[in-house]
Amino acid sequence: MQTVLIVLLSIFTFMETFSQNLTTDRQPYAAGRFYPADKNELSKDLSQLFENCKKSSTIWQVRAIISPHAGYVFSGEIAASAYSAIPKNAVYKNIFIIGSSHVMYFDGASVYNTGDYITPLGKVTVNREIADKLILDNKVFAFPTTAHIQEHSIEVQIPFIQSYFKNIPPIIPIIIGTDKENTIKKIAEALRPWFTPENLFIISSDFSHYPPYKDAVENDSLTAMSIISGKPRIFLNTLRNNASKNISGLATSMCGWTSGLTLLYLAEGNDKLETKRLDYCNSGDSPSGGKAEVVGYNAMVMIDKDQSSSLPHTSGNSFSFTMEEKKKLFDIAKKSIESRFTDNKYVLDERSMPDDLKKPMGAFVTLKINGALRGCIGRFFSEEPLYNVVSESAISSAFEDPRFSPLTKDEYKVTNIEITVIGPLKKINNINEIVLGKHGIYIKKGLRAGTMLPQVATENGWSLEEFLGYTSRDKAGLGWDGWKDAEISIYEGVVLEDKRK
Numbered sequence: 001m002q003t004v005l006i007v008l009l010s011i012f013t014f015m016e017t018f019s020q021n022l023t024t025d026r027q028p029y030a031a032g033r034f035y036p037a038d039k040n041e042l043s044k045d046l047s048q049l050f051e052n053c054k055k056s057s058t059i060w061q062v063r064a065i066i067s068p069h070a071g072y073v074f075s076g077e078i079a080a081s082a083y084s085a086i087p088k089n090a091v092y093k094n095i096f097i098i099g100s101s102h103v104m105y106f107d108g109a110s111v112y113n114t115g116d117y118i119t120p121l122g123k124v125t126v127n128r129e130i131a132d133k134l135i136l137d138n139k140v141f142a143f144p145t146t147a148h149i150q151e152h153s154i155e156v157q158i159p160f161i162q163s164y165f166k167n168i169p170p171i172i173p174i175i176i177g178t179d180k181e182n183t184i185k186k187i188a189e190a191l192r193p194w195f196t197p198e199n200l201f202i203i204s205s206d207f208s209h210y211p212p213y214k215d216a217v218e219n220d221s222l223t224a225m226s227i228i229s230g231k232p233r234i235f236l237n238t239l240r241n242n243a244s245k246n247i248s249g250l251a252t253s254m255c256g257w258t259s260g261l262t263l264l265y266l267a268e269g270n271d272k273l274e275t276k277r278l279d280y281c282n283s284g285d286s287p288s289g290g291k292a293e294v295v296g297y298n299a300m301v302m303i304d305k306d307q308s309s310s311l312p313h314t315s316g317n318s319f320s321f322t323m324e325e326k327k328k329l330f331d332i333a334k335k336s337i338e339s340r341f342t343d344n345k346y347v348l349d350e351r352s353m354p355d356d357l358k359k360p361m362g363a364f365v366t367l368k369i370n371g372a373l374r375g376c377i378g379r380f381f382s383e384e385p386l387y388n389v390v391s392e393s394a395i396s397s398a399f400e401d402p403r404f405s406p407l408t409k410d411e412y413k414v415t416n417i418e419i420t421v422i423g424p425l426k427k428i429n430n431i432n433e434i435v436l437g438k439h440g441i442y443i444k445k446g447l448r449a450g451t452m453l454p455q456v457a458t459e460n461g462w463s464l465e466e467f468l469g470y471t472s473r474d475k476a477g478l479g480w481d482g483w484k485d486a487e488i489s490i491y492e493g494v495v496l497e498d499k500r501k
Helices: 002-021 039-052 072-084 128-137 158-164 181-194 213-228 232-244 257-267 323-341 386-399 409-413 454-460 464-475
Strands: 062-067 094-100 109-111 117-119 122-124 171-176 199-204 273-282 296-304 362-369 372-379 415-422 426-428 439-445 448-452 487-498
Touching (some): 039 158, 062 257, 072 158, 072 273, 094 257, 128 171, 171 181, 213 273, 323 415, 386 415, 439 454
Antiparallel strands (some): 362 415, 415 487
16 A cells, blocks of 8 residues: 555656646737737837827836736726836846736635746746746745636736837736735735845736726725825725725726735835826726726836936926935925024025036925825026025925915924926927826916926826816916916926935
8 A cells, every 4th residue: 555655646746747847838818809919010009008108207216017907998008107117228137917816716826837928929938937936935826827827917918018128027927816915915925035126016907997987086096095105004994995985886996906915015114115106097088988987097106216316307408416416405495494493594505506406497395294285385487596496495385385384393303395396388289298297387378377296187196187277277266277278388397305204
């Protein structure tokens, strides 16, 4: 009997080893359904999506993105916006793509380790060494690769990778099949050794499913803000609160919430990481979709904020700032505010100022507490040097914004400061020239005028019409539709952030 058992064990071991050594590439399933199956048509569509999408004006060290996985006709530009946040010259060792299963439930995660992923654009190599290690070392990854066969969430991301990266790193495709929070924590812990700047993590997820258009916009903004908080508990509470509102048709606030939660667990406690919302739309914005029941799409990016810097802007005059110049501007803003709490007058020494800070430029200083606005005042135009404008705007934002009481010492301790340096104006004749998140707008009619900074639209999840409407009504005093017969100009701004804890 013992001999028989030994023989059987040897046979099973051989069979298991033999099956692991077999190579079975994962064939396209979503091609022809979610994106074109023809190589040339797909390449053309991707080029158009990347050309039309909203692009970041900042060089970021990107650690992760959240990208939608619907049909390209609905969510393609939002996905392209997420990928465009990654610097074109960025080099990664591996790309981990994480999606939540749409087709089956299992108590863990499945990592594809039996071959490579195929799309109409060709083959993308799977890092089978890492995949095998995840399976061998972690029970939560011991689930069959069949979970990938008819799952679209990973596949839909790969053509974007193939189109965007000149040198494509190997991928580690992971499908999560559980909704148990403790199991998701284990998945995150297993992935933690690879959650480093040398690897990119892609979270594949759409947001709200099937509420009416306006409800989706609000719901998706709340969900995105909870992700930006960086707190898994806030994220989970937001999902529960959204569900409790009994919004008509709402099936989920985020179909890949387990994948998003995995990312939040990975990043939890790392104060150097920051998440931003890049762009948003829902299926109701597509000519192919209605507005009664929509699906929402957010493009988001997680960055290492200490390693990021502003891109030069080119709206007439190029300008950018070195790390030393940015530090100097924040020192000016802080010391200007702090001087009001003491009897020590803060004197600006022009001789110590870098040359670029002596140039006449407009600027706004924005103060926030826990993400909520606490003051924002600045100058749109200025003939004074930038360092002086920042100093005076910081004081005005803290103590003279008529919407708020003067800032207190205790409030200042938890206040985050944001400085937006304003670029030159460009008058436009077509509102389609406005790129949300990139352009601020200045609306003028007669003696009335008002402006909104570039980041305001994306922070609030506004559409172009809402951006124009709110600026026209709330800033220029022209009413919601007043912009339609007013003079509109656009400008770009370098946004500098100094988030204090």
